[in-house]
Amino acid sequence: MTSSATIPAAGTPAATPPQRNGKPRRSERARAEARLGWWLAGPAFVIMLAVTLYPILQALYDSLFRYRLTAPGDREMVWFGNYAVILGDSVFWSALLVTVVITVITVLIELVLGFALALVMHRALTQLRGLLRTAILVPYGIITVVSAFAWFYMFDITSGFVNSWFSWVPGIDADLNWFASQGTSLFVIIASEVWKTTPFISLLLLAGLAQVSGDLEEAAAVDGASWWQRLWRVVIPNMKAAIMVAVLFRALDAFRIFDNVFIMTNGANGTEVLSLLAYRTSIGRLEIGMGSAISVLLFLCVILICFIAIKLFKVDLSSARGGS
């Protein structure tokens, strides 16, 4: 759907400037290089347009129709009628709210946890480092659907063990049905999301940590800065770009959450998220028009997040790997 389109799309502007912004008079060699560049990048560029731009435009077009797959004869143009229905319906707004809540909470927890893990990986003894990184990365290597099932069965009232293991915690007993109310369902969904994707954020942060020059830290230590001061005043400001890229990537990812909710509650008890709503409308109900409109709105939300991150927080995507 629109989801896979966003990340590559962010990369396209970077590919074009060398060609377009070139000076009017270029040497033969520069032109040959530009040509070679196009030959090398061209096929990938064409394929990307075919698999991202085309479906996006198709979805935009479809979203203007009232169109049900099993009633092809009744297809009619309603212009922005689908958008009016969606934006006027509480189902959409509650799905948006739940999505935002999940995104904000998971990204915050993951940022703190991921940073701690990155520090551990960064400082760990060299002999342990490889093993430690592998161990931390294991959850990220597990397929989301599989991890969602694992967490679901852990907490499920008939087959789960959480209720008996944690019965000493106030509020948890054998009769607690985690997936029967909004708060507890969201707790499990967020916990499994955090467990699964913290390694990703910690890897990005580790790359940022590695960029911070040891000289700076040493200089600060000589000046008498405590560990906390060095972290807060030296390390973090110097890796701000890496942190912002990590937050942006994870926020975009978390915003499109689908698997966990689909497996655990399928949207019951007020846990419906935007991707699930789009899926259920266009795939489940076969309402291509309405579903496309929801997908377009989801796409716009994702663009908005990118825009906020890049323009307001000045995230420089190219600096993540030590550009500036």
Place this chain on the structure above:
Amino acid sequence: MRRRRRLGLLAAVMALTIPLAACGSDSGPPVLTWFINPDDGGQADIAQMCTDEAAGAYTIQTSVLPRDAGGQREQLARRLAANDSSIDLMSLDPPFIPELAEPGFLAPVPDDVAQRVSENVVQGALDGASWQDTLVTVPFWANTQLLWYRKSVAEAAGLDMSQPVTWRQIMDAAESQGKLLGVQGAKAESLTVWINALVESAGGSIIANQAESADQVQLGLDSDAGRQAAEIIGEIGRGPLGGPGLPTANENASLTLFQGDQASFMVNWPFVWSAMNAAVEAGTLDASVVEDTGWAIYPGVNDGEESAPPYGGINIGIGAFSNHVDLAYQAAECIVTPQHQAFYFATNGNPPSNTTAFDDPEVQDAFPMADTIRQSLQQAAPRPQTPYYNEVSLGLQETWHPPASVTPETSPQAATDLITAVLRGDRLL
């Protein structure tokens, strides 16, 4: 110059990819593709038997669909909407048949075939295989829910299980013994099955007419029958009878509950019988549980009125875009012979739609409750028949879940309002 080169590149990419979509192999008898729901291998066996019986007239090849009925419907509807000619035979879940029949995705059943495949078929299965009083699919196997009970609990509560019982009676009996009822309260298709059985048993119908277009669909929920159904579900949901697992209980969760200490009564499909026997064989279930298990016809709502048990199963649809419609109907007739239905019941546990198949000694041996199933199928009522079944079912689940929130005053009205608005395209689901 550059543009032309880019266009050339695009053309080259397309030229490389398009032929991949086409494929062909021609020699020998025509191959019919039968899209089947996953089972224990019975449909593949029947396909092989019919291929052998056809003696070279055709070969049936099976292709497995997704596990859940919703996924099966999605895949078939998308393929049929694209005029897929590779679909010859389809195993269809009855509620979705009108949706595929209405736009002409199913090849019409020839009159002579319709007559032959309707002989001795239980009424519930005939209703489920039809749309607007015309047979549009070939009835294959038919499922129904029975009332399963612990003999010890019924006896202790003094309930006479030789006579049909009502929901009120089993609720009182379970409550008097401090036990739980096995019903399906999860926000899923099983909840719609339960609601429909209650409404139909009370003499009503969720949908009042078999309308073709979305804005003509009329709901019958806001009626005495709808309110009675809401009262039963709400009472089980709010009281101690459902247990804490009720809002997430599907058929498997109910079975797990029924195998435990708090079991009393359960409404469920006959698969539970094979499942419990298999569990005893595997050593995970005490044999005394199976010995203590009885079965009866689905509970009614009103005293002295026959219940309308849930109806499920699979019917065979023939794709309208198939290149071999005639052969596909021959194959379908072969698939649904009473012998094959009996074989399927005895080996896979899926009950026949043809009454004569129940007399097969193998069937009587594997399923001692076969006669109850046959009677239940005669009484069974299909779920709402409408091309918009999915919306109706999801709308019900949206407004009647969790069970504790269901009340006769609000729930039928809320479901009617939501489903009507969704069908008009004014609201989301």
